[in-house]
Amino acid sequence: QVQLVESGGGVVQPGRSLRLSCAASGFIFSNYAIHWVRQAPGKGLEWVAVISNDGSDKYYADSVKGRFTISRDNSKNTLYLQINSLRAEDTAVYSCARVGDILLTFGGGKFDYWGQGTLVTVSS
Amino acid sequence: QSALTQPASVSGSPGQSITISCTGTSNDVGGYNYVSWYQQHPGKAPKLLIYDVTDRPSGVSNRFSGSKSGNTASLTISGLQAEDEADYYCSSYVSGSTLVFGGGTKLTVL
Numbered sequence: 001q002v003q004l005v006e007s008g009g010g011v012v013q014p015g016r017s018l019r020l021s022c023a024a025s026g027f028i029f030s031n032y033a034i035h036w037v038r039q040a041p042g043k044g045l046e047w048v049a050v051i052s053n054d055g056s057d058k059y060y061a062d063s064v065k066g067r068f069t070i071s072r073d074n075s076k077n078t079l080y081l082q083i084n085s086l087r088a089e090d091t092a093v094y095s096c097a098r099v100g101d102i103l104l105t106f107g108g109g110k111f112d113y114w115g116q117g118t119l120v121t122v123s124s
Numbered sequence: 125q126s127a128l129t130q131p132a133s134v135s136g137s138p139g140q141s142i143t144i145s146c147t148g149t150s151n152d153v154g155g156y157n158y159v160s161w162y163q164q165h166p167g168k169a170p171k172l173l174i175y176d177v178t179d180r181p182s183g184v185s186n187r188f189s190g191s192k193s194g195n196t197a198s199l200t201i202s203g204l205q206a207e208d209e210a211d212y213y214c215s216s217y218v219s220g221s222t223l224v225f226g227g228g229t230k231l232t233v234l
């Protein structure tokens with residue numbers, strides 16, 4: 001069955017960096033674009049970034065552009081999110097989500113599988 | 125990339141129908157038929173209910189339906205059930221290759 005499992009979260013001081021991972025299984029990882037979505041405690045969903053199935057296309061929300069870098073290793077079936085210069089407002093659960101259609105980068109925002117997320121807390 | 129506008133809360137009694145609106149602009153909701161709706165129970169991952177404005181994934185109850193008029197999309201839930209109590213989010217593709225979610229709507233089943 002399709003699984004997405006995030007890891008790498010934790011408590012981090014402002015200004016520091018963190019790399020999140022999303023391990024995928026149960027499907028042909030290299031066929032699907034994957035997005036990162038975050039949710040601050042008690043708040044709504046916020047789209048963060050996407051990477052195309054082959055890693056050639058990457059797009060970011062304005063709020064994270066220049067600080068976040070999305071990448072993937074299709075040989076390891078793993079997605080990454082490098083977060084630099086962490087701010088208090090980056091505190092959130094970060095989840096990866098699979099686009100529901102093969103080879104489409106956005107697929108209209110149709111996310112058919114989500115991970116449970118990993119919590120990033122930015123605090124001194 | 126401002127969030128799409130959703131009512132903060134809606135409520136209804138079992139068996140009734142409710143509608144949740146999702147208002148954007150011509151750069152997102154109004155410009156593309158790429159609106160999705162998600163249901164999220166506390167502590168759980170979001171679940172896809174509707175995609176491409178009106179389409180339902182297999183396995184999703186036909187009590188859930190989507191529509192769009194101009195810059196506003198809507199999710200209608202008919203025959204409300206206690207298990208429908210959850211948070212609901214819309215999302216839309218945005219010109220320039222980004223995505224935006226709505227602020228979320230808390231549904232209370234009275």
